[in-house]
Amino acid sequence: MPFEPRSVTSDMASRSYGVCVICQRAAGVKMMFRGMSAVAHPQPQADFLKGELHRKHPGVTNLKTLRLPEELQMAAQSIIHGAQVPQLPERVRKVTNFLWSRKRAVEDVTLRQKGVSLEKELWEKAMQKRGDIDEQVLEDRIRKRVFSELRRTTYHWTPLKFDEEMGVVYMAARLAGGYAAVRRALNEIKKRDPSFAPQSLLDFGSGLGTVAWASHSCWGDTFKEMVCVDSSGAMNILAERLLKGDDERAEPHIKQVYFRQFLPVSPKVQFDLVVAAFTLSELPDAKGREEAVITLWRKTSSYLVLVENGTKEGHQMLMEARDTLVKKQEKTVHDPRPASVFAPCSHQMMCPKLAQESVTPCNFQQKYHPLPLPGHNDRQTEKFIYLILSRTEPAKAETEGVEWARLIAPVLRRTRHVHCKMCCPDGQLQHLVVTARKHSRDVYRCARNSDWGDQVPVIQKVEEDVVHSESE
Structure with a gap:
């Protein structure tokens, strides 16, 4: 038979096909062994995770978009509809702007x-x-x-005066946002101290009773006594209407809630949880705020929670309260356990933001669904500042070398690294670039799954990772 040479193209194709088959088989075997290796030798999880997923690590305290409890929202809508306040959307806007732009009275x-x-x-x-x-x-x-x-x-400070109509306007403006801020602050305690089961609550400047609702949503029926103190009789009546679903004959949704216009007199009476939300800004001078904070601390057996608007003024007021309780000594000591900062600070030193040339507030945010009223968007964001002080020493990290820093700005996620602006345990502000190679895979994934207001673990500080120190 005559010789018929194979075409070059045909020969190259068959060889390429053979090589591809071999490569595919080799790759398959390699992947199989890699899979077997992963199953046989799983990477150990860092101790600080305590068995949690990275997206639910112990430092995550942010909440998803919050809704008011259904009973509270229905009661509020019923009261607003029945009141028929003229020009309600415009008055709500004015009250909101007034409260946000409010400053402390000039001494x-x-x-x-x-x-x-x-x-x-x-x-x-x-x-x-x-x-x-x-x-x-x-x-x-x-x-x-x-x-x-x-x-x-000179700024002319004026107190808020509530009658029945003004109470309804304030409720339409602040009920949902105030609830969101308090609920987020209380979640810090619930997440970091799961054994805490408060039986008594004192809410100073209780207003609409928002703190009682937020506390009940955190700890349910563990409370045996909730004392709500507000100097406005009109606001106490409105808060009680909300608890009863706007039905005088109905049983209150939350039991054991008592309304008062004055604080309990005896300094020996203490409460597991004491809260003052958006109340310090209603006191006319620094001396009044200092006396109120000291009185509230005396009545605290476990946690004192202070919440204010996320403005420079709110920040200054809470930092004044912090210094009063952490640094000053009481003349008459009824409970010798000193105050320690539980949150949001990761240290007991002066706030480093106050040392900056241009002071910006150390605020946080919480998304929420407002009351379904004209002019309200489906979702809004509450910017707030909070301070939690504890009677017990802050818990030490279980793993040697682990420190927790607070994120004070949104996390910028980039390819294989994230930018984190943090307040660190050494009392300094740092802009840290976190990578898996330099900070471990677990720390990197925790940072990537965290956001503004959460805490992140920092195993070690690497000098080249620090972009700049904001305290300089």
Whole structure:
């Protein structure tokens, strides 16, 4: 038979096919052994995870978008519908803006210092232009100018006054957002101290009774006594209506809730959980806030929770309260256990944000569904600041070398690394780039699954990972 040479193309194709088959088989065997190896030798999980998934690690305290308890929402809608408040959406907007832009009242000492400084400046200018003017006339003129300037430039703090109609407006504006902030703050205790089962609650400045609802959603019927204190009789009546579903004959949804207009007098009466939410901003001066905080701490047997708007003013007020309880000594000590910061700070030192040239508030956020009213979006975000103090020492990490830092900004997720702005246990603010190679796979995955407000474990600090120190 004549020789018929095979085509070059055909020969190369068959060889390529043979190589591909061999490669596929080899790859299959390799993958099989890799799979067997993974099954036979699973990577050990870090101790700090305590058996949890990375997305549910112990430092995660953020909550999904919150809804008001159904009974509370239905009662609020019933009351709002029955009240028929004129121009409700516009009044809700004004109240919201008023509360968010609110500042602390200017202290008398500060006002006097400002007045003396301004008077001195005006006298110096007058002396340079002095003619034949009568000194008494000049003094009167300068004094009037000082008073006029102080009135023009000084923030005029006014207290909120509640009647039945104003209470309904406030409820429409703040019920859902206030509930979301308190619920998120209380979740920190529930997550980090699962053995805590409070039997008594004191809510100072209880308003709509939001704290009682948020506490009940965390710990259910463990409470045997909930004391709600608010100086406004109208607000106490409104809070009781909410508990009864806007039906006077009905049983309250949460039992053992008692409304008072004054704090219990005896300093020996203590409560497992004491809360003051958006209350310090309603006190007219620093001395009043300090006395209130000390009184509340005396009545605390386990945890004191303070919550305010996420503004510079809210931050300053809570940092003042923090310093009062952590640094100052009481004249009469009824409970010798000192105050320790439980959250959000990861240390007991001064807030590093206060040392920055441009002070920004250390605030956090919680998404929530507002009341279904005209002008309300389906989802809103509550920015708030909170402080939790404990009678017990903060728990030590079970694993040697593990420290927990607080995320103070949203996490930026990038390919194989994440950017984390954190408040660290050494009292410094750090912008850390976390990678699996330098911080371990578990730490990296925890950081990637965390967000603003959560805590993240930091096994070790690597100098080249620190982009900059915000405290410098």
